Amino acid sequence: MWEQNDLFAQAADEIGENPAKPLKPAKKKNAPKRRKKAKREVQDYYMLLDVSEEATAVEVKKGYIAKVRQYPPESHPEKFEKIRMAYETLYDKKLRKEYDIIRVYGESIEDLLAEAMRPWLTLRTVTNLLNRAILIDPESPELRVFLAHAYLRHGKLLEFEDQFYILKDILSDEEWIHMWTRKILILLDCVSMEDVMHELFKFSQAHPNAIYKYWKLYLEIYSQAGCPADLCTVLEQKAQGSDTSAASLEGYIAWIQVSDVLANKKSLAKAQAAIKYFIKAFKKTGDLSVLVKALLGKSQRCLDEKYFSSAQIFADLAYMADPQNKEAQSLAQHVKNVRGIIREMEKMMQDEKMFPVIIVKSFHWIHEEFQVMEEEAVDMEAFLPTDLIDEMEGNTEDYAASLFYLRKKYPQIYQHWKQAWDALLIEKTKGMNRDMRRRVR
Numbered sequence: 001m002w003e004q005n006d007l008f009a010q011a012a013d014e015i016g017e018n019p020a021k022p023l024k025p026a027k028k029k030n031a032p033k034r035r036k037k038a039k040r041e042v043q044d045y046y047m048l049l050d051v052s053e054e055a056t057a058v059e060v061k062k063g064y065i066a067k068v069r070q071y072p073p074e075s076h077p078e079k080f081e082k083i084r085m086a087y088e089t090l091y092d093k094k095l096r097k098e099y100d101i102i103r104v105y106g107e108s109i110e111d112l113l114a115e116a117m118r119p120w121l122t123l124r125t126v127t128n129l130l131n132r133a134i135l136i137d138p139e140s141p142e143l144r145v146f147l148a149h150a151y152l153r154h155g156k157l158l159e160f161e162d163q164f165y166i167l168k169d170i171l172s173d174e175e176w177i178h179m180w181t182r183k184i185l186i187l188l189d190c191v192s193m194e195d196v197m198h199e200l201f202k203f204s205q206a207h208p209n210a211i212y213k214y215w216k217l218y219l220e221i222y223s224q225a226g227c228p229a230d231l232c233t234v235l236e237q238k239a240q241g242s243d244t245s246a247a248s249l250e251g252y253i254a255w256i257q258v259s260d261v262l263a264n265k266k267s268l269a270k271a272q273a274a275i276k277y278f279i280k281a282f283k284k285t286g287d288l289s290v291l292v293k294a295l296l297g298k299s300q301r302c303l304d305e306k307y308f309s310s311a312q313i314f315a316d317l318a319y320m321a322d323p324q325n326k327e328a329q330s331l332a333q334h335v336k337n338v339r340g341i342i343r344e345m346e347k348m349m350q351d352e353k354m355f356p357v358i359i360v361k362s363f364h365w366i367h368e369e370f371q372v373m374e375e376e377a378v379d380m381e382a383f384l385p386t387d388l389i390d391e392m393e394g395n396t397e398d399y400a401a402s403l404f405y406l407r408k409k410y411p412q413i414y415q416h417w418k419q420a421w422d423a424l425l426i427e428k429t430k431g432m433n434r435d436m437r438r439r440v441r
Contacts, residue, residue, distance in 0.1 A: 042099075042102055042103045043082070043086075044103075045085075045086035045089055045090055045099065046090070048067070048082060048083060048086045049063035049064055049067055049083065049086050049087065049090065050063050050066070050067065051063040051090075053100075055090070057091055060087065060090045060091050061087070061091065063087075064083065064084075064086075064087035064091075067083045068080065068083060071083060101136050101137070109133045109136055109137060109140075109143070112129045112130070112132055112133040112136075113129075113130075113133060113146070115129050116129040116130055116133075116146070116150075123150065123151075123154040123156070126150050127147065127150060127151070130143060130146055130147040130150060131147070134147065139170060141167055141170070141171065141175075141179065144163045144164075144166060144167050145163070145167075145179075145182065145186075147163050148160045148163035148164060148183075148186070149186055151163070152186060152187075152190050152191075153190065157191075164179070164180075164183055167179055177207055177210060180203055181203070181210075181214050181217050183199070184196065184199050184200055184203060184217065184221070185217065185220075187199055188220070188221060188224065193221075193224065193225050196221060197221070197225065200218070200221055208238075209247075209250070209251070211234070211235070211238070211254065212250040212251055212253070212254040213250070215231075215235075215254045215257060215258055218231055218234075218258075219231055219258055219261065219262075228262055229262065229264060229267070231258055232255065232258055232259050232262065232264055232267040233267075235251065235254055235255035235258060235271075236255060236267065236270060236271070236274075238251050238255075239251045239252055239255055239271075239274055240274075244278065244281045244282050244285060244286065245286070246282075246286060246287070246290050246291060246294065248278070249275075249278070249282075249291060249294055249295075252271065252274060252275040252278055253275075253294075253295075253298055253314070255267075255271040255274075255275075256268065256271045256272065256275065256310065256313055256314075257302070257307065257310050259271050260307070260309050260310045260313065261307070261310075272313065275317060276317070276320070279291065279317065279320065279321050283321065288321060288322055289322075291321055292318045292321050292322045292325055292328060295314045295315075295317050295318035295321065295328075296314070296315070296318045296327060296328060296331060298310075298314045299311045299312075299313075299314035299315040299318065299331055299335065300331065302314060303335060303338070306371075306372060308335065308338060308339050308342065309339070311335045312332070312335045312336060312339060315328065315331045315332035315334075315335045316332050318331070318332070319332045337412065337416065338370055340412040341366060341370075341412050341413055341416055342366070342370075342372060342373070344410045344412050344413050345362060345363070345366055345373060345413065347410070348362065348410055348413070349376065351409070353402075353405060354402060354405065354406070354409075355392065355398055355399060355401075355402030356392065357392045357393060357399065358399075358402050358403065358406060362413055363376060365417055365420075366413075396428045396429075396432075397432075397436065397439070399424075399428045400425060400428040400429050400432070401439075401441075403421060403424060403425045403428065404425075404441050406421065407421070
């Protein structure tokens with residue numbers, strides 16, 4: 001699901017503060033006054049290296065070399081350290097920009113943001129601090145978003161809108177579309193659902209196909225509005241009105257993913273049938289490689305994002321579109337294996353016959369390779385203390401018996417790490433006589 005973030009809480013986390021309460025004026029008798037900060041004493045690095053403020057990176061390096069020759073570290077260690085610090089700061093573009101800001105304004109944007117996050121400040125103080133930060137970096141979209149959020153949290157909707165009007169002018173068209181989705185998420189956190197739906201409607205009118213890329217945003221809003229299934233209907237209607245161009249494929253992909261995430265079997269079946277018909281029609285007129293590449297790319301992204309069911313669907317569709325495509329065949333098989341392993345692992349967790357140490361080891365390998373089931377692995381390891389695991393490791397007979405059981409009951413987990421399991425089996429059965437081997441089997 002699309003995560004909602006309180007922008008102020010998020011920023012506060014980054015600077016080591018996380019106010020538990022929303023911004024609001026504290027009682028005057030308890031509210032600490034803002035500290036008046038003296039302008040920072042900043043050493044002039046340009047003068048130290050004997051270069052101009054417009055010096056290029058090459059000129060900064062030349063100045064550094066000349067100063068090192070004049071003040072070598074062996075005879076002038078303290079002076080050399082200052083020269084080295086000046087060089088490292090001015091040579092790096094990001095560090096140089098931060099240094100120039102502090103040198104000119106006496107405070108950094110981070111300083112101002114840190115103060116603006118104080119929970120007791122009034123709106124006037126917060127907006128003054130953020131506006132000062134904007135004066136330092138007027139092209140920063142993030143500062144505008146912080147300021148807009150501050151206004152909205154205090155019910156200043158017009159001022160909130162003003163910041164986004166400014167952002168629309170300074171951002172590219174693509175950047176503005178993404179920023180508009182952020183605006184909608186901020187509204188979702190602060191205003192009524194009716195107002196959010198109205199903003200989403202305006203966004204959809206301006207960018208009809210953005211729903212395909214930002215379906216998670218739509219799903220979050222429709223879910224909070226209590227009508228997630230309606231989004232499936234919207235996507236179905238859009239798909240029915242599409243043509244057989246490659247661009248229309250995105251609509252079918254979004255319809256499938258939303259239906260799959262919602263576990264809406266009826267809608268998912270419709271979507272899969274529709275996309276199969278689309279693929280057959282597309283193959284007659286379009287470039288098949290473009291379609292297959294798009295489906296494979298989506299399958300891989302779903303796999304990375306742990307949408308395993310959707311990854312399987314798209315990989316299978318790519319293979320259906322071009323059975324001769326080795327990449328499609330390989331990815332479809334890989335996703336199928338991953339899903340099978342996870343299903344077996346879920347069953348193994350409930351299997352009282354399985355030796356706990358083998359469950360822990362399986363969890364470790366699955367998480368290490370596929371980055372899934374981390375919480376379950378942590379819980380299992382917490383349940384089994386180290387001394388108990390060590391004791392079980394020494395119980396070779398039960399260990400070996402459980403390995404034979406694993407091979408029969410959970411073949412995909414065993415086959416995927418066959419070499420490692422076989423090595424363990426050899427180790428645990430080493431020295432056993434015929435009767436013991438028969439018993440553990």
